[in-house]
Amino acid sequence: MRAVILAGGLGTRLNKIIKNLPKPMIKIGRLPILAHQVELFKKYGIKNITLATCYLSEVIEKYFKNGQDFGVRINYSKEENPLGTAGGLKEIESQLKNDFFLLYGDVMVDLDIAELISFHKSKKSACTLVLHPNDHPQDSDLVEIDGKQRIIAFHPKPHPENKYFNNLVNAGLYVLSPKILKYIKRGIKSDFGKDIFPKIFKKEKLYGYVTAEYLKDMGTPDRLAEVQKDYKSGKIAGLNRKNKRRAIFLDRDGVINDTSDDVCKTEDFKLFPWASEAIKKINASEFLAIVITNQPAVAKGFCSIEELDEIHKRMETLLGREGAKLDAVYFCPHHPDKGFAGENPKYKINCDCRKPKIGLVKRAEKDFNINLKKSYFIGDSWRDILCGKNAGVKTIKIEPGKKNLAQAVNSIYFLKPRQ
Ligand SMILES: [Zn+2]
Structure with missing residues (x-):
């Protein structure tokens, strides 16, 4: 060539x-x-x-x-x-x-x-x-x-x-x-x-x-x-892809955005006021910032896959306006339990990506050549923590909706800014 x-x-x-x-x-x-x-x-x-x-x-x-x-x-x-x-x-x-x-x-x-x-x-x-x-x-x-x-x-x-x-x-x-x-x-x-x-x-x-x-x-x-x-x-x-990277995997709802109300429409998505500062800290470090989120609302028929895409565009835009970026967003649109009114049968399956399963973490590992052992998962539910444990990454559980994302990020000892 x-x-x-x-x-x-x-x-x-x-x-x-x-x-x-x-x-x-x-x-x-x-x-x-x-x-x-x-x-x-x-x-x-x-x-x-x-x-x-x-x-x-x-x-x-x-x-x-x-x-x-x-x-x-x-x-x-x-x-x-x-x-x-x-x-x-x-x-x-x-x-x-x-x-x-x-x-x-x-x-x-x-x-x-x-x-x-x-x-x-x-x-x-x-x-x-x-x-x-x-x-x-x-x-x-x-x-x-x-x-x-x-x-x-x-x-x-x-x-x-x-x-x-x-x-x-x-x-x-x-x-x-x-x-x-x-x-x-x-x-x-x-x-x-x-x-x-x-x-x-x-x-x-x-x-x-x-x-x-x-x-x-x-x-x-x-x-x-x-x-x-x-x-x-x-x-x-x-940063050449040949070298393994470390990542901080972040749950979405309750960690990055407020879920006091359901998030099914674009305008429902409300970034926590401290989220971008915390993500900027990750961006300034050696870690990748990667969202791993279960979105069963798609399978349940509360939100279409297109609406979910729009919500993620809003998330990236709002973060971007404050100088923060996500390296990737991975989501599971599935849910295993069938038989409810209005559900989307296409997504009502027993998938391998719904947390605590580790399908999405494994995809990220492959896409970015990540060293899971040296990575972290920050989440507010047992599913995040179990997913992290199943995948062999260190886990940090925070209270949903509290300012704890910033504290969790700060607590990562190795998260020193790049020189
Ligand atoms: Zn799935």
Whole structure:
């Protein structure tokens, strides 16, 4: 496979820091960000790399030459005028006969590329977008996927106050089939996120690969400083999916949101005022924040699966507005006892995911490569605690509806903020 890296950025917002350097040549540690990207592809056996350059191309060409010193083969596609993230690809169409990677040159990333390729292939995807939750979804362009991870909508910012979305943001790394090149017009500036993907996702199969690995653009002084700090602390490499992660599993009702009344409609969902602070603490630590919730209201016919989805969008939106994010939400819509009026027979089954069964925890373990022994379950019912025990994670029981989520999070000894 070939990797194309968009290295044409000028870095206007970093002007004061980087005089006369193209943005991708800014150093993170000893090496320019672009060299880190080249090294990452090389590590996964991707040695044919095209650098799409524009501003100060000569600085980049002088540094990388033909790639030999880096153990890869590098060629260049120089744009006189920037053609956007998509427009420039049309110029090198003849090199792109097989599926290829496209990476934005200002994104610091460490990711298990083998896993991403295997996802892309298993889905027979035309475009796979790497997606992740971030801590400012309200001012990000958001992507929506279905249960099979197919992309079903794009929601560009600004977002209306009264609408709710999942917290999933395009991270700037794609695996693309060459067939999408036919949607790009030659010589015209166009952008994948704004112009191409929203036009083609109904015709072609686009998938979202959701990850908790490190991908962060360093286009502003603040973000650059953060990336440099994260590199120094080892966080960037540490979050590669090859390394096992620790998680804090959270029950939903009574832990994150108030259940004084039933939560069957979107507007019924009321976040506890302390929930986002507690989750932000988890986000700042080495732990993943993952919700595991029984929602038998679906099986009982009190709430449809679509309404449950909307409720979870509201949860992610309300948390996101306060800078908190969940790495994933897993729910069991089932209930075993049949024979009630209004029930939904499809979900009236004896499943393997209703807590205290551990089906959902095991799914999370597989999806995120979690070390269960070093993880925690915080819940307010015996089902949560038994589920945690059955899965081999440490458990913390809190009183429903009290401020105890914050205390429980604080009590986790190892929950130290990342340096
Ligand atoms: Zn279930």
